[in-house]
Structure formats: structure tokens, C-alpha cells
Amino acid sequence: MTTLIESEEHKALREAVAAFANNHPRTPGTDNRPFWQEAAKLGYIGVNLPEAYGGGGGGIAELSLVLEEMGAAGNPLLMMIVSPAICGTVISRFGTEAQKREWLPALADGSRLMAFGITEPDAGSNSHRITTTARRDGADWLLTGRKVFVSGVDIADATLVVGRTEDARTGKLKPCLFIVPRDAEGFQRRPIDMELNAVEKQFELVLDDVRLPADALVGDEDAGLLQLFAGLNPERVMTAAFAIGMGRHALARAVEYARERTVWNAPIGSHQAIAHPLAQAHIDLELARLMTQKAAHLYDAGDDTGAGEAANMAKYAAAEACVKAVDQAVHTLGGNGLTREYGLASLITAARVSRIAPVSREMILNYVSHQTLGLPKSY
Ligand SMILES: Cc1cc2nc3c(=O)[nH]c(=O)nc-3n(C[C@H](O)[C@H](O)[C@H](O)COP(=O)(O)OP(=O)(O)OC[C@H]3O[C@@H](n4cnc5c(N)ncnc54)[C@H](O)[C@@H]3O)c2cc1C
16 A cells, blocks of 8 residues: 555554554453553554543544454454544543543543443434433433443443433434443343354443433533534444454455365465455455545544545445455355354354444445435435
């Protein structure tokens, strides 16, 4: 890649993260908190957070590059999509001085982690339908509702919960964001039994009149979607980076295998039926990465609208490239593709996550149909 697209600084960061992550292979089933904390000490987790609050002063471009390289090394930190990218960004951009001082240095140095909950069982992809409601009680807030599929609530010190205020219960969504501590009274979580070989669990949450102080509200209660998308666009860019990293990891394993494995008189990689789909997977991942870099660049430059479209497209392209790369990688290994030893089979389900979350393939196609192409809506 030329310097036009990636600076020398970014290349150096990539190399450093790759070397670090390759030295920390993932051991299935073990806690990845020590890896998180080491990465934080090296400045990788908070690279996007403001320097004044202990961060690296970079942006989503740097943070997404870190996550991609960790994924390419086979050890991605899923919670990077949430803690520094969504929560860190929203607090940096809209938090009070006290909230910034309380959370940002801790998110950057790895001592604290924050989860993010928007998905609801009865709203799903239609976040305008969320019903988690905040009502005032004196100076406090009382938050009631349900969330589903929220990642890492058990390891996070708090969850940034998207709700709406009582008087905004109907009509267009005017979201408001609350920091809910893990041990708040009335805040219950139940792990969902997912078919995913990951350390980060997903939870169903019940908030039953959770009492929160006035300063649990991040940003303005009327600021609406702008505040929310300040966090959701980085989430999409980070999910794209997560998918590209995973795709690169799977592809590299397959290429390594195809170079060596010989069942006739030449390595299987010499057969074009094996080589071409791997080459296509590489091209698709590279293209997805270009779009991801564009989205990150627009976001970091403050173009929220441009970043919205690019982040959606990048997430779409990366998820599709990842699913195809993993599928072809598994196929390349024949029977070994399905053994635990080679570690690729579990990526079949893991790769699908980026096609569904945080916004599904179809919802991105809807967005591009309506927003970019100006086609009418079916819903
Ligand atoms: C591993 C994992 C981790 C997650 N982590 C988090 C988290 O940390 N925090 C959080 O808040 N959420 C999280 N989620 C939730 C995720 O964001 C949702 O699963 C996603 O937004 C889709 O919502 P849904 O599952 O309710 O699907 P639904 O909205 O029910 O959609 C089901 C299917 O219908 C399609 N569909 C829906 N509407 C339309 C339409 N108008 N046109 C065409 N097709 C349509 C969808 O594309 C999808 O294929 C996570 C999910 C997973 C799988």
C-alpha cells in the first residue's frame, strides 16, 4: 500500500501491533483481560481518546488499525468495538468534564471497561422502536426496559444504555444515553447461550426502575440521533476492521496450508480451483479495507454525514469479504478445516457476527437504496 493511502506512522503502528499480538496467541476459553491490559499499557486501547485524558490523541483510523492487526494475528479484542470506540467517543464528544475525568483515563489505561446496550428484543433492527424509558424522580433518573445481545456486560464496569425519555416515548426516536454501573440495583443480566467460541459473552438485560443520579446522563437529553451516531459510526468502522482482521487470519492459514499440502504431485495451492478463490478473498479484503480507511478518515475529519454512508458500506463489504474468506479457508483445509486443531471451523459462526451486528447486511442495503440511491422505502 502506498503512503498516499497509509502514512509511515500508520504502517509502523500496524507492524508494532502485529508483533505484539503475534506474541500473544489466543488460548481458547481463557480470560483475555491480561492481553487487554497489556495492550492498554502500550497505548493501543485508548489510541483514539484525547491526550488530555490519558489517550493517544489519534482517531478511529488508528483504533481500527489496531483491532484489524489483532484480528489478523488471531486474537481480536471484541470489546474494543464498544469500550473505546463507542463509549470513549461519546463521552469525549458529549460528556461533562467530570464524566470525562472519571471515565476516559480509565478506559484508556485498561483499568475500566464499558459495554454498550441498544438492541431490544421487540425492536431489533428498528431502533426507533426501543422502549427503554427514563423518567425523572427528583434529581435522579429511573430507567426501565429490556436489552438483548449486549456484549461483555459481566466484564464491563458499566454499560452505556440507550433509552428515551418519558415524554419522547412515541414518535421519532430521541435517544438518551445513561451510564449504568454493573452492580446498580434493579440491573439484572442473564447470559445468552451463543454458538460462538468467544470469551466475550452476550447478555439479556432487565432494567427495573434502576435509580441513576442526574450525572449518569451523557450529553443532552434532547440532542437526539447526532449523539448516538457519534458512537455508532465508529462502531461500524471497528466492526469492519474486526471482520477484515478475521478474514486475513483465515486466509493466511489457508494459504500456508495450500502451499504445503500435496495429494497429487503438486501442492493443492497450484490448482486454480483452490488458488483463485483465495486470490479473490484477498482482493475483497483489500477493497473492504480501503473503504474502511475512507470511513475512518471521514469520521476523524469531522464529516459525520459522509462517515455514515462510508462506515455502512465498509461494514457491509468487510463482513461479506470475511464470510467468504473464512468459508474458502475452511474448504481449503479439507477435513482439517473442520477440526478444532486448525482453529478455522469456529470462525464460520464468528464471521457471521459481522454480517448481523451492529447493523445487518439488509439494513445497510436499505440505507444505500434509500439514502444514496433515493429509492422509495418498503417499510
Ligand atoms: C455476537 C453479537 C454481539 C452483539 N453485541 C451487541 C452489543 O454489544 N450491544 C447491542 O446493543 N447489541 C449487540 N448485538 C445485537 C445486534 O446489533 C443485533 O443482533 C442486530 O442489530 C440485529 O437485530 P436482531 O438480532 O433483532 O435482528 P432483526 O432485527 O430481528 O432482523 C432479523 C433479520 O431480518 C432482517 N430485516 C429486518 N428488518 C428488515 C428490513 N426492513 N428489510 C430487510 N430485512 C430486514 C435483518 O437483516 C435480519 O437478517 C450483538 C449481536 C451479536 C450476534
